[in-house]
Amino acid sequence: MKMENPTPIQWQFSERAQQLQSSVIREILKVTVRPEVISFAGGLPSPATFPVERMRAAHDKVLSEQGRVALQYGTTDGYLPLREWIANSLSTDGARIHPEQVLMVSGSQQGLDLLAKVLIDEGSKVLVETPSYLGAIQAFSVYRPQFLSVPTDDHGLLPQEVAPLAKGARLLYALPNFQNPTGRTLSVERRLQLVEACASLGLPLIEDDPYGALSYRGEPLPKMLTMNPEGVIYMGSFSKVLTPGIRLGYVVAPVPLIRKLEQAKQAADLHTSQLTQMVVYEAIKDGFLNEHIPTIRKLYADQCQAMLAALQEYFPSSATWTRPEGGMFIWITLPKHIDAMQLLDEAIAQNVAFVPGAPFYANEIERNTLRLSFVTVPPEKIREGVQKLGALIANKL
Amino acid sequence: MKMENPTPIQWQFSERAQQLQSSVIREILKVTVRPEVISFAGGLPSPATFPVERMRAAHDKVLSEQGRVALQYGTTDGYLPLREWIANSLSTDGARIHPEQVLMVSGSQQGLDLLAKVLIDEGSKVLVETPSYLGAIQAFSVYRPQFLSVPTDDHGLLPQEVAPLAKGARLLYALPNFQNPTGRTLSVERRLQLVEACASLGLPLIEDDPYGALSYRGEPLPKMLTMNPEGVIYMGSFSKVLTPGIRLGYVVAPVPLIRKLEQAKQAADLHTSQLTQMVVYEAIKDGFLNEHIPTIRKLYADQCQAMLAALQEYFPSSATWTRPEGGMFIWITLPKHIDAMQLLDEAIAQNVAFVPGAPFYANEIERNTLRLSFVTVPPEKIREGVQKLGALIANKL
Numbered sequence: 001m002k003m004e005n006p007t008p009i010q011w012q013f014s015e016r017a018q019q020l021q022s023s024v025i026r027e028i029l030k031v032t033v034r035p036e037v038i039s040f041a042g043g044l045p046s047p048a049t050f051p052v053e054r055m056r057a058a059h060d061k062v063l064s065e066q067g068r069v070a071l072q073y074g075t076t077d078g079y080l081p082l083r084e085w086i087a088n089s090l091s092t093d094g095a096r097i098h099p100e101q102v103l104m105v106s107g108s109q110q111g112l113d114l115l116a117k118v119l120i121d122e123g124s125k126v127l128v129e130t131p132s133y134l135g136a137i138q139a140f141s142v143y144r145p146q147f148l149s150v151p152t153d154d155h156g157l158l159p160q161e162v163a164p165l166a167k168g169a170r171l172l173y174a175l176p177n178f179q180n181p182t183g184r185t186l187s188v189e190r191r192l193q194l195v196e197a198c199a200s201l202g203l204p205l206i207e208d209d210p211y212g213a214l215s216y217r218g219e220p221l222p223k224m225l226t227m228n229p230e231g232v233i234y235m236g237s238f239s240k241v242l243t244p245g246i247r248l249g250y251v252v253a254p255v256p257l258i259r260k261l262e263q264a265k266q267a268a269d270l271h272t273s274q275l276t277q278m279v280v281y282e283a284i285k286d287g288f289l290n291e292h293i294p295t296i297r298k299l300y301a302d303q304c305q306a307m308l309a310a311l312q313e314y315f316p317s318s319a320t321w322t323r324p325e326g327g328m329f330i331w332i333t334l335p336k337h338i339d340a341m342q343l344l345d346e347a348i349a350q351n352v353a354f355v356p357g358a359p360f361y362a363n364e365i366e367r368n369t370l371r372l373s374f375v376t377v378p379p380e381k382i383r384e385g386v387q388k389l390g391a392l393i394a395n396k397l
Numbered sequence: 398m399k400m401e402n403p404t405p406i407q408w409q410f411s412e413r414a415q416q417l418q419s420s421v422i423r424e425i426l427k428v429t430v431r432p433e434v435i436s437f438a439g440g441l442p443s444p445a446t447f448p449v450e451r452m453r454a455a456h457d458k459v460l461s462e463q464g465r466v467a468l469q470y471g472t473t474d475g476y477l478p479l480r481e482w483i484a485n486s487l488s489t490d491g492a493r494i495h496p497e498q499v500l501m502v503s504g505s506q507q508g509l510d511l512l513a514k515v516l517i518d519e520g521s522k523v524l525v526e527t528p529s530y531l532g533a534i535q536a537f538s539v540y541r542p543q544f545l546s547v548p549t550d551d552h553g554l555l556p557q558e559v560a561p562l563a564k565g566a567r568l569l570y571a572l573p574n575f576q577n578p579t580g581r582t583l584s585v586e587r588r589l590q591l592v593e594a595c596a597s598l599g600l601p602l603i604e605d606d607p608y609g610a611l612s613y614r615g616e617p618l619p620k621m622l623t624m625n626p627e628g629v630i631y632m633g634s635f636s637k638v639l640t641p642g643i644r645l646g647y648v649v650a651p652v653p654l655i656r657k658l659e660q661a662k663q664a665a666d667l668h669t670s671q672l673t674q675m676v677v678y679e680a681i682k683d684g685f686l687n688e689h690i691p692t693i694r695k696l697y698a699d700q701c702q703a704m705l706a707a708l709q710e711y712f713p714s715s716a717t718w719t720r721p722e723g724g725m726f727i728w729i730t731l732p733k734h735i736d737a738m739q740l741l742d743e744a745i746a747q748n749v750a751f752v753p754g755a756p757f758y759a760n761e762i763e764r765n766t767l768r769l770s771f772v773t774v775p776p777e778k779i780r781e782g783v784q785k786l787g788a789l790i791a792n793k794l
Contacts, residue, residue: 002623073642
C-alpha cells in the first residue's frame with residue numbers, strides 16, 4: 001500500500017539547524033582514508049594503544065555474571081561504582097569530590113552539548129581560548145552564543161584578559177593540558193589566577209581535560225577543579241586513556257548544575273550505555289590505568305620527539321611551532337602570507353594531510369596556522385610527511 | 398593548591414533549562430525499586446527476554462576479530478553493514494529504503510532530541526496525539542514549541558482532525574503500533590489517510606515505532622514509512638526486541654533531513670558506540686530476531702491476557718480499559734472524579750505502583766487516566782496487584 005505521487009516535502013529547518021555545518025576535520029578525514037596518505041589530520045588516538053584483550057575479558061565477565069543488569073535500562077546519572085571511582089580519582093587532600101557531583105555522558109562531546117544546552121541562551125556571551133577546540137565551538141554554536149576570544153601566549157590563556165570580557169558572560173571554556181589544537185600547557189600560576197578571576201566574577205569555568213593523563217614526564221599539573229570545586233566544571237574522558245569508540249566521558253560539577261544537566265541528559269538520550277559503564281569499571285577498577293597509561297605516554301612522547309626533530313630539519317626558519325609536554329598535537333605558525341587551507345590542497349595532492357588552523361578560531365582567524373597530530377603515524381612516515389610539507393612551504397617563501 | 402573561601406556560583410540557567418524537569422516516571426521508579434512493590438509503572442522490557450549469551454558471544458567475536466576497529470572512533474552516520482541491514486528490513490516491493498536514509502542514534506530518545514533540534518524553533522507548532530508518549534513531549538519541550546493535541550478514539554489518531562491544526566506546524570508525532578501509553582493501534586485505513594493528509598499539507602510525519610515487532614498475532618501492520626518514504630520520518634529501536642541498556646536506535650528519513658540530523662548528531666556526541674553497532678550487527682545478521690521476537694511476543698501476550706482477565710474480575714464496571722494487540726501497556730480510564738495521582742499515593746502505600754496519565758497529555762489533562770505495564774510482573778502478581786488497585790478504586794465510588 002503506497003501513496004500515489006506524493007509531493008516531496010520542503011524541509012523547513014530550525015534557525016539553529018540552518019547554520020549547522022559538518023566539521024572540517026570530518027570532511028578532511030574522508031579524503032585521507034586512502035592508505036597511501038600520511039595523515040597528520042586525525043584527532044584519533046593510536047589503535048596500537050587499545051587494550052583489546054582486557055576489554056574483551058571485561059565484557060565477557062560482566063555479561064557472564066551480571067548480564068541482565070548490564071543490558072537493562074540504567075539511571076540517567078550513571079553507574080554508581082564508576083562514578084565513585086571517578087570521584088576518588090579526582091579527589092585531593094584539600095578537595096573531596098563526591099559521586100553525586102559526577103554525571104556520566106556519552107563522550108565528552110555530549111558533555112559540551114549538555115552544558116551549552118543548560119547554560120547558553122541565544123546571544124549569551126561565551127569566552128573561549130584563542131584558538132580553541134573546534135568540537136566545543138561546534139557544540140556551543142548550536143545554541144547561538146556570542147563568542148569572545150580570550151588572548152593567549154605560549155603558556156596558554158592570559159588570566160588578566162578575562163575580566164574585561166566577562167560582563168554578563170555565561171561561561172569560560174578552557175583546555176589547560178596539552179591543548180587541542182595547540183599542544184600548549186597552562187602554567188600552574190595561571191591556573192590559580194584563572195580560577196580566582198572566574199570565581200570573583202561569578203563566571204563558570206569549564207576545564208576540559210581529555211589529555212591530562214598523557215603528560216610525557218608522567219606528572220600531571222594540578223587540576224583547576226581541585227582549586228575551586230564550587231566554581232569549576234571538569235570534563236573527563238576515557239577516549240584517550242582507554243578507547244574512544246565506546247563513547248564514555250564524564251562531567252564533574254557542583255550538584256545544582258549536575259541535577260540540571262541530568263534532566264537535560266534524560267531528555268537527550270535517557271542514559272549512557274549501562275553495559276559500557278559496567279565494562280569500563282570492570283576493566284579499570286584494579287588500577288589497570290596506572291600500568292596502561294605510561295605505555296601510551298611513551299609511544300606519543302617518542303613520536304612527538306620524531307616530529308619535532310623532523311620539523312627542525314625540514315621546516316624553514318620562518319615557521320614556528322609549539323613543543324608539547326604531553327598530548328597529541330603540535331601547532332604550526334607559518335609566515336603571515338601563507339594560507340594553510342591552500343597549502344592543504346597541495347599537500348593532499350602529495351598524499352600528506354593536516355588540519356588548517358582556521359576552524360579553531362571562534363572570531364578573528366589566523367589563516368597561517370595548522371595542526372599536526374603525530375600519534376597514529378610511525379616515525380619514518382612522520383619524517384617523510386614533514387619533509388614534503390617543509391618543501392611545499394619553502395616554495396612559498 | 399586551593400583557593401581561599403571562594404564565593405559559590407549563582408547558576409544562571411538558559412531559558413530552556415529553567416523549564417526542564419525530571420520525568421515523572423523516573424521519579425516513580427525510584428520509589429518502586431523495593432522488592433515488595435508490584436510495579437506496573439515501568440516502561441522497561443522484561444529482562445527475561447534479553448539474549449544475554451548471544452550478546453556475550455557477539456562481543457567476544459567482534460573484539461577478537463576486529464577489536465581495534467570496534468574500539469576506534471567511527472563515522473557519525475553509523476556502521477554501514479548495520480544501516481544496510483536496517484534499510485533492507487524496512488524495504489518493501491513498492492518502497493526501497495537506502496542505507497544513506499538511515500542514521501544510527503544512541504536510542505530512540507536521541508532521535509527525538511535531534512529531530513526537535515533541527516525542526517523546532519521557539520513557538521513552532523508541533524502536533525501530538527492525545528495522549529502522547531511523554532519522552533517525546535519531554536524531548537520536544539526543550540526547544541519550546543507550541544503543542545497542539547490531535548483528538549483520538551479507540552483506533553488512535555483521527556486523520557481528519559489534522560488539517561485544521563496544521564497551518565505552519567513543523568511536524569506531527571505519532572506512535573501507531575501499540576502506543577505508549579494507551580496500547581492502541583492505528584488502523585491501516587487511518588494510516589493511509591494520515592500519510593495523505595500530511596503529504597498534502599507538506600507536514601513532516603514522525604512514525605515512532607519501538608513496539609511494532611511485538612504484535613501478539615505476529616503480523617505487523619504496514620508502516621507509514623513505506624506508504625510515503627519522502628514524507629515520513631521513521632524511528633526504530635533495538636530496545637524492545639534485543640536489549641535497551643546498550644542504547645541503540647535509528648532514524649530513517651529523506652536524505653536532506655538525514656544530512657542535517659547527522660550534523661546535529663556530530664555536535665551532540667560525534668557518533669554512537671562503534672562497538673555496540675558492530676556487536677548488534679553480529680548478533681542479528683543471521684536472522685536471529687526472527688526466532689527471538691516470537692518468544693517476546695508470547696511472554697507479553699500471556700501477561701497481557703492475565704492482566705485483562707484480572708481487570709475484568711477486579712475492576713469496577715465504571716472503569717474502562719484498552720485491549721492491546723501488541724506491545725507493553727494497557728490504558729485505564731476511571732470515573733471522571735477520580736484523580737490517578739492521588740490514587741497512586743494510596744497504591745504505593747499498599748505496595749502497588751503505576752503511572753498516572755497526566756504527564757502524557759501535552760495540553761488538557763485527563764486526570765482520571767493511568768498506564769499499566771504488564772511485562773515485568775508474573776501473572777500471579779498481576780492478579781494480586783490489580784485486585785488491590787480495584788479495591789482502592791471501588792472505595793472511591
